Amino acid sequence: MTELLYYLDLFGVVVFALSGALMAGRYKLDPFGVVVLASVTAVGGGTIRDVILGAYPVFWVANPVYLWLILFTAILTILIVRRPKRIPKRFLLIADAFGLALFAVLGTAKALSLEAPMPVAIVMGTLTGVAGGMIRDVLCNVIPMILRQEIYATAAMLGSCLYVALDYFAFAQNTSLVLAICGALALRLAAIYWQVSLPAFHISEKDAGQKPDKTQDKDT
Structure with a gap:
């Protein structure tokens, strides 16, 4: 792992840990819950x-620095951010966007370094970017962003594909990392700012051939 790759990975862990800690504060979890999330x-x-x-x-088992960073970020968030509900929701989305872009590209880079095929590397990069946020949302009993109309997984896939393409054409690794991360981040931030989303798939009861249930069965 190059020095830039390592420090970007550490930064991504901090950003995603902040995202999880802020979400924990919104749902009034105790300090242990904040660290877990x-x-x-x-x-x-x-x-x-x-x-x-x-x-x-696994990377955090091989290098416990990741765990110390998470613990430090969680504790600092508890001490500094006294009222998480007063923090604009957009701030949480932006923090999550940085983590998404970083981890999607870094996950792709690691998969390629392990000689995974390009399609597998793209899937692994996308998974690295979206899985942490998905687990966080499930634990907080909200629909994960990856399953909503938000442009979320699409941004992660864009970053992964960009990195694979740049690596294929033999760009310098640091250049590939920066360009791919910027591409994924730009798409996600643009979607947040302009509230752009993918069209929802919706089947009405009429389309499904079912009649709306307007009455409830009465007790007999």
């Missing part, structure tokens, strides 16, 4: 990626 958000996607690719030991 920050942890699963920060390392969830990378852990799944490493297990699937057989990259043992």
